[in-house]
Structure formats: C-alpha cells, structure tokens
Amino acid sequence: MRLSTVILPVHRWSQGKKIWRRAEDLGFHAAYTYDHLSWRSFRDKPWFGAVPTLTAAATVTERIRLGTLVTSPNFRHPVTLAKDLIALDDVSGGRITLGIGAGGTGFDATVLGQEAWTPRERADRFAEFVPLLDRLLTEDSVTYDGTFYSAVEARGIPGCVQRPRLPFAVAATGPRGLKLAARYGQAWVTTGDPTLFETGTPEQSREAVRGQIERLGKACAEIGREASEVEKILLTGFTPDRDGPMKSLDAFVDFAGRHFELGITEIAVHAPIPDSEFAADQRVFERIATEALAQLRL
Template identity: 50%
Template sequence: MRVGIVILPDQPWAQASRRWRLAEEYGFDHAWTYDHLGWRDLVDGPWFDAVPTLTAAATVTSRIRLGTLVASPNFRHPVHFAREVTALDDLTGGRLTIGIGAGGTGHDDRVLGLPALTKRQRVDRFAEFVTLLDRLLRDGRADFEGDHYRAVDARSHPGCVQQPRCPFLVAANGPRSMRLAAQLGQGWVTIGSPADDLDAWWRSVAALVTHFEELAIAAGRDPADLDRVLSLDAAPVFSLTSVDYFAEATGRAAELGFTDVITHWPRADSWYAGSETTLERVVSELLPTIRNPDGA
C-alpha cells in the first residue's frame, strides 16, 4: 500500500514550501495539489495555481511523486495543458502523475462565463480532453476535431521524460468516465458516492471497485496492472481524525484491493481541519507498517 497526501494551494510559497519538504521527509509516496481557480468557500483566498505550485515543489523535493488531484476541462485546454505537462515532467525528472477528471459544477464551472453543461456534456468533453491529451503526449503532434476541442497541427515536443508519456490517474465514479480510466489510465482514483453514513460510503466504494474491475477486463486490461487509488477524505470522517481511525481506513482500503490511499494535510479550520500532531503520529507510528506490512 502506497500513501499520498494532498497539500492545498492555499498558502504563500514561503509557508507552503515547508509542507512539501516534509511530505518527502515523512516518507509519503506521492504528494498532490488541487487544480482549481477557486474552491468551495475558500474561493476568496488565498489560493494559488497548481502548475507553478508543482513547479516550486519540484525544486524542494527529489524523490516523491507529484501531481494534480485533479486537473479538469473546466478551464484547461488539452493543447496548452500538454505543454505544461511536458514541462512539469521535465522539471520533476519524471516524477509527475497527472490526475484528471471531468470537472464538476462550482466556481471553476462559472468563472469564465461559458454556457453551463449537463452532466452528459461534461463527460463528453472529458472524453475529448483525455483523448487529445493522450494523443499529443504520446505522438508529439496531433490534429483533432471534436464538439468541445479542436487542434490544428498541435505539438508537444520533446515529449515526456516518462515514456510513452507521464501516467494518467483518472478520477471517475460514473460508468463512462470509469470506462475511460480503464482504457487510457495507468490508474483510477475514486471518492466513492456521497453519503452521511460512513458504512454506506464504504459500501459505495466497494461497489465501484467491482465495477471498475469489470470495465478493465472488458477493455482487455488486467485490473492488477492498474493503480487503484482511494481519496480517504471523501468519506464523512476526516482520515486524520485520529491515529486509530487512519489505521482502520487504510486497512479497509487494502481489503478492497486499493494500491494507494490519499489523505490531506490538516488545516487550522474549515475543510480538513485537524492537528499536525496527529499527522506526525501517523507518520511515525503507522506509515512504515502501512507501506511495508510484512516488514520488508
């Protein structure tokens, strides 16, 4: 089991750099940041862009994988994003994973003043986004004509450090998006289905795992070859509420076949409010055991 952590881009770099350094020193396998123009009630800031944040994170780390959780078509175009991905993969020395999702409703969906899309239209747009991004990063050149995106002789040379391209971690809960994850992703990340009851949330996660495995097999892929990632904090309980709860949550994820879990750096208040002392205890008491259950 690998363990990752999300560091929200809600601090100036003079403060935030400490968290990114510690994420690596603590032994986390991967560290992520949100890719939004503004997020929920934190929209009034401070809030910083994901790409320069990851660029800065690359300069203060050397081992840990870095990525977006998740980038979306709400305000990104795959032609420009391919250039950013290529640059980030170079700057990280091949440590980049691109988390991508369909994009939901909210500030990002409204701020550019574009027409609102239905859920089906958002998934259609996402399919075009992933297809064009994959083609550009793999082939280095693409023309594309879709309902939502166009590309004319687009380029992405010199390509990614990681070949044939940096890995995609596709966020998906619905059947069409999950099918994309099974077809084009090196991994799948889920938040489960919304639920106020913790056991109901875990049941939804279990059902999604079963469905994803079926879709992977239908796509001609072995589910065991794909990373399956659970965002623990989509549950109605924050994963770093206590050391005991974190141990329970990661154990349940392992039983369901997840290869990775992701938590969030505790904040002083609001979303993911918690104590850094609990994080430190998880790191010292649990993380070595979770990552190497057999003591290897």
C-alpha cells in the same frame, strides 16, 4: 498500500515550500494538489495556481511524486495543458502524475463566463479530452478536429521524461468515466459515493467503493486489461466518516485497512489546514505518515 498527501495551494511560497519539503521528509509516496481556480470555502481566501505550485515543489524536492487531484476540462484545454505537463515532467525529472476528472459545478464551471455544463455535457467533453491529451503527450505533432476540441499541428516535442507519457489517474464513478480509466489510466481515483456524504454510513460508503472497484474491473475486462494494472486511489475527506480517520493513528489504520481489503492501493490524506474543513492535529498527521503503513503490515 501507498500513502500520499494533498497540499492545497493556499500558502505563499515562503511557507509552502516548507510544507512540500516536509511531505517528502515524512516519506509520503506522492504529494498532490487541487487544480482549481478557487474552491468552496477557500473562494475568498488565498489560492494559487496548480501548475506553478507543482513546478516550484519540483525544485525543492527530489524523490516524492507530485501531481494534481484533479485537473478537469472546466478551464483547461488539452493543447495548452499538454505543453504545461511536458515542461512540469521535465522540471521534476519524471515525477508527475496527472489526476484528471470530468469536473463539477463549482466556481471553475462558470468563471470563464460559460454556463455550467450538465452531467451529460461534462461526460461528453471528458470522453474527448482524455484521448486527445493522451495523443498530445505521446506524439510529436497532433492535428485533431473534434466536437469540443481542436488541435492544428500541435507540437509535443520533446515529450515527457516518463515514457510513453506521464501517468494518468482518472477520477470516475460512472460507466463512461470508468471506461476511460480502464483504457487510459495508470490509476483510478475515487472519493467514495458523494450521495452518501451527508447521510450515509461508513459501512455503506465502503460497500459503494467495493461496487466502484468491481465496475472498474469489468471495464478493464472488456478491453482485455487486468484490473490489477490500474492503481486504485482513495482521496479522503469526502466519505461519511469525514475527518474520523485523522483523529488518531489507530483510527486511520483501521480506516486504511478496511479500504485495503476492498482493493484500494493508495490513500491520499490532506495536509492539515487550521480553521478549515481540513483542520487536523499535525502530530497525528505526521504519525500517520511515518507509522501507519508499518502497522498495516502487522
């Protein structure tokens, strides 16, 4: 199992760079950030752009992987996103993973003046967005005329440092999204079952994740791909136990072990932010980073 962290883009860089460097020093596999223009309870608080933040993080780290959890079509276009990703992969020396999902109904869904898309519309756009982005990151020139997106001789030169392109971590739980994860994803991302967040139990949540992994396996089998080729990432903080795994090292080890048994291969925990839903003891967070995997191997 791999252990990663999520560093929300809420810090001015004079402070933020220390947090990204610390994530590398602690030995995390990857450090991700949200790709939103604002988010929930942070809407009226500091919130910086994901691409500039990751670019800056790439310049102050050397080994840790970096990426988004997740980017969505809500305010991104495949052509401009591909250009940013190629530059970001170059600056980082090939350490970028793109977490990508269909988006939701939060502030990003209407900030550009559009009506929030229905679940069907989000799925339709996502089904066009991901294949086009794949082409833009692997081909020198792309022309495409789709229902939602177009590209006219869009150049992707020199391409990604990582070949054939940087990896996609596709966030999905529905059948169409899981098919995209199976075909285009080097990883798959889940937060669990959102319908269980308020009233479900940890046992129900784990059973839901088990079902998601089984459906991903079936989607892979349909195209002749081994499900083991797709890493399975759990973004914590959105299951019924919420902050329970961050209460102590033992609590996290138990949480991680139970999900490892389901097939989860990477767990991402939020770096603590005081006075927020991601508040946690920094000492516990650092013990999890440095000791949890060793205990899981026992």
